[in-house]
Amino acid sequence: MSDIRVLVVEDEPVAAAAHGAYVGRLKGFSLAGTAPDGQSALRLLAEFSAAGNPVELVLLDMNLPDLHGLDIARRMRASGLLADIIAITAVRELNIVRSAVSIGVVQYLIKPFTYATFADKLASYQQFREQLGAGSGGARSGASQSDVDQAFASLRAPSELPLPKGLSTSTLDAVKEFMKQQQDAVSATEVMDALGMSRVTARRYLEYLADAGTVSRTARYGAPGRPENEYRWNRG
């Protein structure tokens, strides 16, 4: 799959360069261009689109010299540009967030942010794209309600938040390290044995990783008794 083409819209040169560099560091994304104000952003978008090489994602600053970010979004929609938008702003007003959502902003980043936060948001967007694009090799793919729900869920903000109560970073790292080394799927009991922790603890961390999308969870059938969950590290 080809890279997701990104346009950075930001008036401050330092920030624009930083965001562009951030995009360049991410696998699966490529920087299509940079625009210092709303007019040039719209012009660039139209040009790329006319050239058959449309931008698919816009990192849009809300505070621009000529137009507000929301106006740019509105004009994009009016002209039928389908690029997704991640809003980047220092303005923390909730009604702006509301409006942004209804115009179709998929993510909302508040300045200042770290590279980790930035990468996290773009990664979740990438996962969203993949889930909708993975239509199981057919011209016509039938999506079920749960498929759509799952795709929406990956747009949800994951785990930059502090860990849920009852989890420690050191134990989590140990579990992650072990899971990474496993080729096949492993059960909670096997993790318990391998790491010498209790079944409850092993399960709690595996469950957390499964919710965060770091590991996938499937059931293991064939034996009597309640089905055993097995966990597998997600690669690529």
Place this chain on the structure above:
Amino acid sequence: MSDIRVLVVEDEPVAAAAHGAYVGRLKGFSLAGTAPDGQSALRLLAEFSAAGNPVELVLLDMNLPDLHGLDIARRMRASGLLADIIAITAVRELNIVRSAVSIGVVQYLIKPFTYATFADKLASYQQFREQLGAGSGGARSGASQSDVDQAFASLRAPSELPLPKGLSTSTLDAVKEFMKQQQDAVSATEVMDALGMSRVTARRYLEYLADAGTVSRTARYGAPGRPENEYRWNRG
């Protein structure tokens, strides 16, 4: 807090009445009107907005006689109408979902759906609204990144609807995934072999899906032995 005003856009009278009744049953929502096609929907939205009584949420069918739902959404954005949109459709094409998201659809419901599913989606939207509205003391509201993340999360988090006792979501997903891939009708025994589970379990989940209307059930004759039920994934 006052009710969220909802407009139902649906050409089929039976479905329109049903959706309207659904809205009426929900606390915190009130039905502002119903429109049978795109033109009347846009007109109604404009009228309500001009009267200072704007619609805040549109339940938008994608398949309408005059305009496609995506076109309606685009025109709404072009005229600056900020109502949020929940798409309702029988069309399960993933690229439609993609476009819908980039235009600002906040939820996506696939027909046919139960009242429970419907209520669930609207409840999560309601929660999203409340989280953003909670700090609204005017311009004073300083939202942190985690606040915004949390609001997004409640908007897109998949809600787990209660399953009948004895069924698990992971097994159900496995069966659904397998059924979706099958072109022809399959028997419970074939599902058993393919997924490695027991005949009893396979049949239980197929029966559940048949009752829910997700698969259709017919009898297969011609071979000795008791006639075998065969199941087929319902498309369109």
Place this chain on the structure above:
DNA sequence: ACCTTCCATGACCAATATGAACGCAACGGT
């Protein structure tokens, strides 16, 4: 040194796929 906070543990109860046993409905030969 005491208190608070936090995480891992052990034990309990609830959940769920399995296998076997029984019954039922169509097929095919007599």
Place this chain on the structure above:
DNA sequence: ACCGTTGCGTTCATATTGGTCATGGAAGGT
């Protein structure tokens, strides 16, 4: 027509695991 054969539908007890609660012990702050 009748009856044995065949293979699936249905039910039930059972085997294991998942989930939750209260407890114990360690780490850090006062």
